[in-house]
Amino acid sequence: MATEYLGIDIGGTNVKMGIVDATNGNIKNFYSHETSSWRASGHFVERLGDAIVLQLKENPDVKKVGIGVPGLISRDRNTLIEITAIPETNGIHIIPVLKERFPDHEFFLENDANAAALGEYYFGEEKLPEDYIFVTLGTGVGGAAIIDKQVFKGGGGNAMEPGHMPSENGKVLERIIGKNELLDMANEMRAAFEGETKLPADGTISTTGLVAAASEGDELALQIFDRVGGLLGDGLVSMIRILDITTVLIGGGLSASFDYILPAIQRQLKYWLTPYYVKTLDIRRATLANDAGLLGAASLCF
Amino acid sequence: MATEYLGIDIGGTNVKMGIVDATNGNIKNFYSHETSSWRASGHFVERLGDAIVLQLKENPDVKKVGIGVPGLISRDRNTLIEITAIPETNGIHIIPVLKERFPDHEFFLENDANAAALGEYYFGEEKLPEDYIFVTLGTGVGGAAIIDKQVFKGGGGNAMEPGHMPSENGKVLERIIGKNELLDMANEMRAAFEGETKLPADGTISTTGLVAAASEGDELALQIFDRVGGLLGDGLVSMIRILDITTVLIGGGLSASFDYILPAIQRQLKYWLTPYYVKTLDIRRATLANDAGLLGAASLCF
Numbered sequence: 001m002a003t004e005y006l007g008i009d010i011g012g013t014n015v016k017m018g019i020v021d022a023t024n025g026n027i028k029n030f031y032s033h034e035t036s037s038w039r040a041s042g043h044f045v046e047r048l049g050d051a052i053v054l055q056l057k058e059n060p061d062v063k064k065v066g067i068g069v070p071g072l073i074s075r076d077r078n079t080l081i082e083i084t085a086i087p088e089t090n091g092i093h094i095i096p097v098l099k100e101r102f103p104d105h106e107f108f109l110e111n112d113a114n115a116a117a118l119g120e121y122y123f124g125e126e127k128l129p130e131d132y133i134f135v136t137l138g139t140g141v142g143g144a145a146i147i148d149k150q151v152f153k154g155g156g157g158n159a160m161e162p163g164h165m166p167s168e169n170g171k172v173l174e175r176i177i178g179k180n181e182l183l184d185m186a187n188e189m190r191a192a193f194e195g196e197t198k199l200p201a202d203g204t205i206s207t208t209g210l211v212a213a214a215s216e217g218d219e220l221a222l223q224i225f226d227r228v229g230g231l232l233g234d235g236l237v238s239m240i241r242i243l244d245i246t247t248v249l250i251g252g253g254l255s256a257s258f259d260y261i262l263p264a265i266q267r268q269l270k271y272w273l274t275p276y277y278v279k280t281l282d283i284r285r286a287t288l289a290n291d292a293g294l295l296g297a298a299s300l301c302f
Numbered sequence: 303m304a305t306e307y308l309g310i311d312i313g314g315t316n317v318k319m320g321i322v323d324a325t326n327g328n329i330k331n332f333y334s335h336e337t338s339s340w341r342a343s344g345h346f347v348e349r350l351g352d353a354i355v356l357q358l359k360e361n362p363d364v365k366k367v368g369i370g371v372p373g374l375i376s377r378d379r380n381t382l383i384e385i386t387a388i389p390e391t392n393g394i395h396i397i398p399v400l401k402e403r404f405p406d407h408e409f410f411l412e413n414d415a416n417a418a419a420l421g422e423y424y425f426g427e428e429k430l431p432e433d434y435i436f437v438t439l440g441t442g443v444g445g446a447a448i449i450d451k452q453v454f455k456g457g458g459g460n461a462m463e464p465g466h467m468p469s470e471n472g473k474v475l476e477r478i479i480g481k482n483e484l485l486d487m488a489n490e491m492r493a494a495f496e497g498e499t500k501l502p503a504d505g506t507i508s509t510t511g512l513v514a515a516a517s518e519g520d521e522l523a524l525q526i527f528d529r530v531g532g533l534l535g536d537g538l539v540s541m542i543r544i545l546d547i548t549t550v551l552i553g554g555g556l557s558a559s560f561d562y563i564l565p566a567i568q569r570q571l572k573y574w575l576t577p578y579y580v581k582t583l584d585i586r587r588a589t590l591a592n593d594a595g596l597l598g599a600a601s602l603c604f
Contacts, residue, residue, distance in 0.1 A: 072578060082578060131457030145544075147457055155433030155449055155547035158578075165540040166574055238467040238540045242447075245457035272468055276374060276384060280458075 006055050006065040007298030008048070009112065011035060012085030017051065019059050020298035025123035027294060029055060035086065044089055049101050056105065066108045066300030067094075068115035068293055075157030077109045108300035111158065112293055114151040116286075117144035119296030120249055125287040131245045133236070134286065135162055136252030141174035141232075145243055152243075165235055173235050177228045179207060179254060186210060186224045193220050207254060214260040222260060229261030233268025240269070246277050251286030258285040308357050308367040309600030310350070311414065313337060314387030319353065321361050322600035327425035329596060331357060337388065346391055351403050358407065368410045368602030369396070370417035370595055377459030379411045410602035413460065414595055416453040418588075419446035421598030422551055427589040433547045435538070436588065437464055438554030443476035443534075447545055454545075467537055475537050479530045481509060481556060488512060488526045495522050509556060516562040524562060531563030535570025542571070548579050553588030560587040 003022040008015065015038065018030040031051065038047040056062060071083035078095040098107050110118070117134035130149045136142040141163030145152035152159050163174030175181055186205045190197065197220040198213045199205050213221035236248060250258055265283055273281070288295055305324040310317065317340065320332040333353065340349040358364060373385035380397040400409050412420070419436035432451045438444040443465030447454035454461050465476030477483055488507045492499065499522035500515045501507050515523035538550060552560055567585055575583070590597055 145457075154545045155447075156582075157546065159544060159546045161543040161546075164543045164574070166536045172574070234468045239544060241463040241466045242461060242541060242544050243456045244459065244461045244463075272466070272474070276460075 004059060004062050005298040005301040006052070006059070006062050007294045007296075007301075008052070008065065008067045009115075009293030009297050010048075010067065010069045010086070011112070011293065012070055015048065015051070016294050017055060018294055019055065019062060020123075020295060022122075022298075022302070025291075025295050025298075027291065029058060030294075031055070039086060039088065042088075044086060045092055045094055045097055049098060052098070052102065056102070063104070064106045064108070064301035065098075065102075066110070066115065066297040068110055068112035068297040068300075070112050072158045073109055073111055075153060077157075081158075106301070110151060110297070110300050111144075112296065113142035113160070114144040115296030115300055116251065116288070116292040117146050117249070117296070118151055119288055119292055119299040120251075120286055121146060121149060122299040122302055123288060123295045126284070128249075129247050129282075132247035132249055133239055133243065133245050134249045134251065135232070135236070136286075137177070137179075137232075137250065137254035137257075138252040139179045141178060142252070143239075145239075145245060147243075147245070162235055162239060165238060167231055167235065173231065177231050182224075182228060182254070183207065185227070189220065189224055189227075195219055197221070207256070211256050211260070214257065225257050225260035226264045228257070229264030230268055232261060233265040234272070236265065237269060237272040240273065240277055244277075246280040247282045247284070249284050249286045251288070251292060255285055306361060306364050307600040307603040308354065308361070308364050309596045309598075309603075310354070310367065310369045311417075311595030311599050312350075312369065312371045312388070313414070313595065314372055317350065317353070318596050319357060320596055321357065321364060322425075322597060324424075324600070324604070327593075327597050327600075329593060331360060332596075333357070341388060341390065344390075346388060347394055347396055347399055351400060354400070354404065358404070365406070366408045366410070366603035367400075367404075368412070368417065368599040370412055370414035370599040370602075372414050374460045375411055375413055377455060379459075383460075408603070412453060412599070412602050413446075414598065415444035415462070416446040417598030417602055418553065418590070418594040419448050419551070419598070420453055421590055421594055421601040422553075422588055423448060423451060424601040424604055425590060425597045428586070430551075431549050431584075434549035434551055435541055435545065435547050436551045436553065437534070437538070438588075439479070439481075439534075439552065439556035439559075440554040441481045443480060444554070445541075447541075447547060449545075449547070464537055464541060467540060469533055469537065475533065479533050484526075484530060484556070485509065487529070491526055491529075492522060495525075497521055499523070509558070513558045513562070516559065527559050527562035528566045530559070531566030532570055534563060535567040536574070538567065539571060539574040542575065542579055546579075548582040549584045549586070551586050551588045553590070553594060557587055 007020045008017040016032045018027040038044045072081040079093045080089045134144040143160040143162040164172045167173040187203045309322045310319040316334045318334045320329040340346045374383040381395045382391045436446040445462040445464040466474045469475040489505045
């Protein structure tokens, strides 16, 4: 029988879990629950434990559980430090608490972006090197680094917050190319644009519409993504110079724009970096998409 | 008898070596040789070996040798990759070559900034935590990160090139606050300055003169260092966000300006960082000064 792990992706909106086949990443017993209802009970971790009971009862061969959480955790991976979306769990030693209830099981805790990054290694469509940078583009700009097939923790345990690196105009990167800021920028550029474009002029540009327009060669949409790619590229230069890692995976909802931001990313990387880096440069789109969180959590069990 | 290591600091101008007492960092048998004369012989590594022979003959109890080099090395720390100042050594498997000549001795190779950073841990005046960022200010802006008392190698082995992070006006950090650029900036600010200042107006400002003027409260000198500290602070924010390390050591020749750049560094760090980082923030001046290279090389033997 194939090895199976329980993966749990704790998000601000939903907690998703499922039994993951370690050999191929197939998911069964998928279960999703609203985060807010467990929060309202005042016993979030207990409710989480109840859901784990059900999963393990139906899958008695599963002995390892991986959990991804949206925030800062302790370096020893036992304790929740700063989970902005579920702040009442801050300070809870979640792993010892779960171990007490499930003494025969092993639990692994990780930040969700770190877990998603590791998931690409074990469950992604393409073979990856043992070192890579992972950047997620969405409302925020998250990240992770995998070094020697392991999550890079840095000093305090919570390395890789690329969205909070200083970028242009006194703003951090994610406050310029995060989803909302990207749409503001797009609407502003639309207002000032005098050429032909399919993008609406009434301030209602959507990310889907932007990607669709870019795919049809719309000049303004391509200009907007060129700007996003350029700013992301500059940020990547700093990461590459600090980490000496030249494989970069780009995931998250806005990675749908990958093909249109890539030329500007490449341009900036080639402008700033020396041959030592450029010769092994490899910028790819992440492959796991919607299941990245759950598969990432399960990949912690390897 | 105290444990002793042979430390070798290979620089573009001189190769310095000496026997270092592991317990207190005292140096004996100090020897310095011009790099250019060994280069001219066409047998740099052989000449280095000859000098090692003499050192080890006089100090038969020394069994470990640490070597710092100014450039890129292989991740396994056996091979010189890109030593700009001594390019004919690029590609030489220096550690196996030395091991063949000295089979009873252990050799440790490291980039010089990495070695100097580690030297602060073992030989510095103040007790350091096990994780810290090290930045050197000089003609270039170099750096290193120590994580768990070890040099952070990153993915390819050559992590931490903070001087090559993009900064303002399409330039990397060291092309704005490196020694020459800093003096250009100072002379330009002097030309535009209308207040009272001790700094010469004829384009001959020196770094020593700048530090002296700042120490006497000179308004322009303080403004110049405020600008340097601000740009360095912004760069440090990126490093701290990527590495999650909040102790920063500043060394190198220009760290003589430490007291005058510190306020601007602190200001930028507090502007950009959240309490998670700020609560443990600790910016210090490195303590080893002139012997940093040699002691750093010796510290590789621990």
